[in-house]
Amino acid sequence: MNTEVFAARHIGITEKDLSKMFETISVENMEQLINETIPGDIKLKKALNLPKGISEHEFLAHVQELSSKNKVFKTFIGLGYHESLTPSVIKRNILENPGWYTAYTPYQAEIAQGRLEALLNFQTMVTDLTGMELANASLLDESTAAAEAMTMLFDVRSRQQKKDGAVKFFVSEEILPQTLSLLKTRSIPLGIELVIGNHQAFDFSEGYYGAMLQYPGKHGQVHDYAGFVQKAMENDIKVAVAADILSLVLLTPPGEWGVDVVVGTTQRFGIPLGYGGPHAAFFATKEEYKRSIPGRIIGVTKDTDGNRALRMALQTREQHIKRDKATSNICTAQVLLAVMAGMYAVYHGPNGLKYIANKVHLQTRKLSEGLQDLGIKQLNTEYFDTIKLKVQDVATLKEVSEGKGVNLNYIDADHVSISLHEATSEQDLELLLNCFSVSQKIEKDSSLPSEVEEIISSPLKRQSSFLEHEVFNSYHSETELMRYIKKLERKDLALNHSMISLGSCTMKLNAASEMLPLSWANWGNIHPFVPLDQAKGYQEMIQSLESQLNEITGFAGTSLQPNSGAQGEYAGLMVIRAYHESRDEGHRNICIIPASAHGTNPASAVMAGMKVVVTKTDERGNIDVADLEEKVMLHSDNLAALMVTYPSTHGVFESSIIKITDLIHEHGGQVYMDGANMNAQVGLTNPATIGADVCHLNLHKTFAIPHGGGGPGVGPICVAEQLKPFLPGNPVVETGGKQGITAISAAPWGSALACLISYGYIKMLGAEGLTEATEIAILNANYIKDRLKGRFEVLYTGEKGRAAHEMIVDCRPFKVHGIEVTDIAKRLMDYGFHAPTVSFPVAGTMMIEPTESESLAELDRFCDAMIAIRAEIDEVASDEPNNVLKNAPHTLDMVTSDSWDYPYSRQKAAFPLPYVSENKFWPSIRRTDEAFGDRNLICTCTPIEAYAEV
Template sequence: MLMQSAPPLGDLENADEFIARHIGIEPEDEKKMLGVIGSASRRELIEGIVPPSIRRAQAMDLPAPVTESAALAELKAIAKKNQVLKSWIGQGYYGTHTPGVILRNILENPAWYTAYTPYQAEISQGRMEALVNFQTMVCDLTGMPIANASMLDEATSAAEAMTLAKRSVKSKSNVFIVAGDCHAQTIEVIQTRAKPLGIEVKLANSAPEWEKLMNGDYFAVLAQYPTTSGRIDDLREEVKRAHAKQAAFIVAADLLALTLLTPPGEFDADIVLGTTQRFGMPLCNGGPHAAYLACRDEFKRSLPGRLVGVSVDVHGKPAYRLALQTREQHIRREKATSNICTAQVLPAVIASMYAVYHGPAGLKRIAQRVAAYTAILATGLKRMGFTLTSEHVFDTVTVKAGDKAASLMARALDAGVNLRLAWGEYVSMSFDETTTRNDIEQLWSIFAIDGQALPDVNDFAKGIEPMIPAELRRTSAFLTHPVFNTHHSETGMLRYIRSLSDKDLALDRSMIPLGSCTMKLNATSEMIPVTWPEFANIHPFAPADQRAGYAQLDEQLRAWLCQATGYAGISLQPNAGSQGEYAGLLAIKAWHESRGDAHRNICLIPSSAHGTNPASAQMVGMQVVVTACDAQGNVDLADLQAKCEQHSAALAAVMITYPSTHGVFETQVKELCALVHQHGGRVYVDGANMNALVGVAAPGEFGGDVSHLNLHKTFCIPHGGGGPGVGPVCVVEDLVPFLPGHEAGGVPSNGVGAVSAAPLGNAAVLPISWMYCRMMGPEGLTQATETAILSANYISARLKDHYPTLYASANGHVAHECILDLRPLKDTSGVTAEDVAKRLIDYGFHAPTLSFPVAGTLMVEPTESETLFELDRFIDAMIGIREEIRKVEGGDWPREDNPLKNAPHTAASLMGDDWSKPYSREAAAYPVASLSGAKYWVPVGRVDNVYGDRNLFCSCVPVSDYA
């Protein structure tokens, strides 16, 4: 028998196998797709789309790809360089136990982490119910009437509270008072935010300073409750003093403490903020964690971020939806009061489920245990001769150690414990739900003088009073809704979580073809390291040598992203794309100021830009000047030149998106960059569409000075139902000194302070992008870009006879997304783009991006991860819907009573005895035969948006309303 020769060893090792796992298009599929498009090869297609002037001259200098198992092993070796010590550092970050049922079924479950922001309400009812639970939890614990669906972190939440107060109160002052005993990182982020807005931050670092400032002129005050050193202040009279000045009083409050403390809403605070990290989210080296922001009812229409409200569907049933200002950046643009366009949904869901699982009694018991252990520690230290800074504390004890402080810190480290050194001579310890009796005894031993007898925890076993003043102990009930008093068994909790995820449509069910949002594969191997203890259990302010693994991860990922973008330096601190924009514009502003050009404040922004662009420019104190786009959707260079010349002396920057927001590679981008540079401005290239550039072109090479990336788009961090994200800011060489610093985290600044609470922002999700780059290598990343462009052009070509593509290049091609023009259909049939979006739900799809950047259109982005089968399934659905529209156009179905106008169809609506529609139930439910075996049933009918805004209700609906 003829023996075949063995294949080469390299083929057997198959180091690049992940590339084929990530990219959904097989070689045979590619040939078919190219035939439909009319291109002979993928290279020919790309060369006909990407302008020759910007194509990369050489490949990215990245490591060659490795297998999933090899990448995990390599990353594990890096993770082991982190040292996981017991951290009693506090300062807003605490140990917590993530209940296993929540860890496995939410944090590690793609049904939850691959979902998108709930713009399409009908297919997002599960995660929005969880967010309403979150909002209810915050309202109940803070005593405030309204709360949003989470913020990025506590420090940025405080900065947003400052600007919310500024635009909401009657005081005309520009002074903002901050208690010096707030968290250091919060103070720093506030100072960063205040400076370009002309707000003067005044710190009150002592009681006399506080008195002096409170008697002066100011528009708002911020106090921590309890303070960062642990002290519980009675703020009731201070609130009255602020209100007498027509100013707002803002409280940064610990939610767990509020189960025992009088909530700020009960002493008339105006705004309350904080973090929900200790409700089940690990330390994560600083993030991702869901912050919260709550306010008085009068402020609700200025409340930043997302708000989930309760409305009704077409059948009169309660239904959830995003409410009020959730798209204010796109509506108000340069007049927007905030550039926050996302949230921390996945951590917020975990926090809300933590409250659901433990219930009010469970949360109070956890808080009581923390307070009891803290009181035992404090009492023992006093017996040992130490002086405490406060007699009233919840979870944090601060000892005046004087010249012994340094040696105490060293002894703690030798014992495997992190304490916090405060103001040079004080040592702080913060307890949490992970604290044990052994921890108390260990801390006593660290503080003991050699030979000193230690207290015995058993001496306190019969009970010890918490160190909370009697007049500030909570008496009001909280979390009384049945949802927080029902699902306390694991079986009950498991089924509740499953029932909510079943209501949603996430990437684990079908393609999510959202243009500009890049919903690509979040590979399981990329996700696995997120919950490794070496990454999850690190405190962001632990000593640097304990974070050596994170430092290496940071260094390598920044180097790889520099290769992908062509830039010289990157900061991974911004924890959202909006914050990356903000940091980038701050860098440009600081650079101009360093050259004596502080007067340069004009930011040119094309009319097609993402709404966060003008909002970010406004936040750094720049004046937005809008430039025109031509009929093809490109930046109008003649208008841009005129505006450059008009504002030449004051030109600070231009902000463009490339490829354009309209999904086209503009051929004159290098000329645009040169024009702006000629007039002394810098070029900001929004990185939202980097999935069309990596390996093909680099903004840092074709003229960009600054870009932000969306790691939750191009580099595979999952969207998490609307967060977390990471928005690294990338800059050219001369702007590197102006990347954001973080004094509290040991990162020096050069004019630009911290933009996030933690030095590495949402650090725990960075391993996802590291894994992606490591497994793809330079060839894989380039192939991913080219395949994304191929897939978008395939969809555009196949649908051109049904829905014309609105913008294309001269040869009819698009970039990585295409805008389908549905506007003519309204005249011929009465069908709108929204009707098509809702009908797609009946076909089992999440709609493409609706009416952005052009009203009446759908913007489709398939990404490289979808298979040809799934692309064709979507195309067939769109064609099927077009045939339905033709029936309306032909008079077979009435304009106001057809499957599109009535979509989406619930099972309940189809099962009633009375069916008087002019189309069959089968046509409504099963428009294509393949749905009969795998039907997603939408839980509610079309939601009434107008009703929801007119009748705003953002906390749990009484059970009677569901009857």
């Protein structure tokens, strides 16, 4: 074995495994399998034009050299991004820990209680600091959260407002520029009219349904908005506030003014800048909007035995259920980053946060007085961490400051702002004074005052307490926090324990060598708005990754800005919309979507201002071409796009795909390909070959960015030549196409730090390794399919009986035994496995995707578990609910209790196969009571005793 070949470490199947697997699935070799799986007319005629893969140590040396091209300045730009100090105990035990970063979204609550508790802490932190009643478990970034606030308030307008056509949304001129750009993007297709102005001059006239304020303002001024909010309430205008979370430690929380929504980012709670992301946004609101709030909500409920349990609450809000009725891509989240931010609050506690906020604020006051003593005019009357200055010679100030390794926010020819942060030192303040005295030719000695006056007036000063719950007052030593993090980690089943074979989600290996650079300062400490010559390492990586993705997809251009798959869908459709408008065909607004599509597809289409037309699937699960032709002919004049997943959501390479894409083009539409299943395409076919015009890619699926329990995700779009001019831009840093749409996410290149992972994945695998990974993914799926044959039947296959990289197994026949697919999912926990995707896209089924990373031994363990469960189903009498499946999962408390009232042994319950006892994972709770939790919604750290009598 060549120990330097990364593919041998990433791909779990060895050369000696192949003969056994080929025999099981009845093929002679890999070429035969691929020929029987992928239609010949879409197979690539030549290999990927990418370099040969490099070894892990070569990649780490390369990425180290690349990082040295980034210049880490003392950066005081602000504008929603601030240097933050990640406590080492959190960096080592969460960010660098596969027990946290390889977990999946906590749909299976019984094996995700640790992550759910960490997210509950996050929600509690947000509600306490904002003064609101309810918070979600994170969104993508501050700007997208603000856009979600605008659209949610639009959705919950009063009946009278809807009748009167109230579509105006006031936006304060104090808003961050990237947020304003994103509000423009989201408002246009929904018919919302943005009105930007001074909040003090706002007239509260009819036609407005909402308003957005920034607190503190983009250049630091802290306004007392209480009067504005009161007048807005009197006029039935709902108010959202974008707030700096650290400032809320000292400032009156917006919830105390009666606002409807508070949004922001938790980046400055221990999350690296990372050239723009990933960071966890927050969204807090009133309980009356609980069924409209975007994002996932973690709620408290009880399990079968009445014990306290956590789970994702109100899941019927998710677009997989609401589809085209969804008003938001609500399942997008940044869980790993939210966990880190929540732990930052746990570690520091209320007193620690007060110390940090007071230090930042005191330093800002000192700097302000020091600069004024030099004769520099400071314009903010009240501020937290940012001051705005009138300067005689901004150009020279910029030259001098950058020469001293300092970045400021240069507003215009006469003004500059400075934002301080947790990492600012007294030496930094002296350096800043020196920059001004030198650049402005001030001969007076610059010095910091020893005493400064209070600057925050009484109405703006926070009086209320926060973070009083025990969890925020117990773990302030490293020893205690380390143990608390480990305690939670033990409750979660992640990829470091066993295979997670989730169809459509591709839970593959996230190699350590791909992850290591994320902790390096030269990657983590770069502000997204620094001059490009300070981010040459990032720019080289970004341009290389875009080029790699262009080659893999066959397209001409790529934007890395979308920071989730759902954002990628939305971006792709908005680019198509802009393309049609550029051709004076803005009337094209019909988006055709197959019935089997991902739930995010119709939600994204509606958000992009399109009307959804659903087409049927045939008995084989493929797109019904006759029905599609009928719908296309009917809507030919207004056809905007077809959204198609390929291979299909049913795990099949549909042979009619070229006919389908040609049909759309003949009638003036564009083809959007959902890239969820790219793991079956890379190196073998591509979106351009099948006739698509744009696709999004889930870098957190096919390209190895870890799911992190539900985020970070990255969803770049790749486009054909005609769509390239419309790629999204940014208002602060020039990027995107010449006719680019406005921003899709806050940062110019989205979650740039996470893109390092996919860059490493492609760089180390190379052309051959990428193709081999795809082939093995297809082989593994077909191996599982044939091993389960006769026990679990696959619902759909290709014309030659092959699955793609995933398959749907039908569990509906077991209803005659009283067994539902959920019972099988819960029983798999007793065998040490996370269930495959349940009841999507077909109710009562499981979608299994093993990926290329798993070994043959692990595939066999999973198959053995499924076969054993099938035997258990056969043992169940239809009228006997007290059985091993219905009672699953079995907890340690159950198995060790003095009483055992079950008609099967403890051994069968907990150790059903020999391998389980060698590496037992114990679910920490029994099945959760979803209905109870939704009826009694509690989404903060309130003990269950508070509502146990309800």
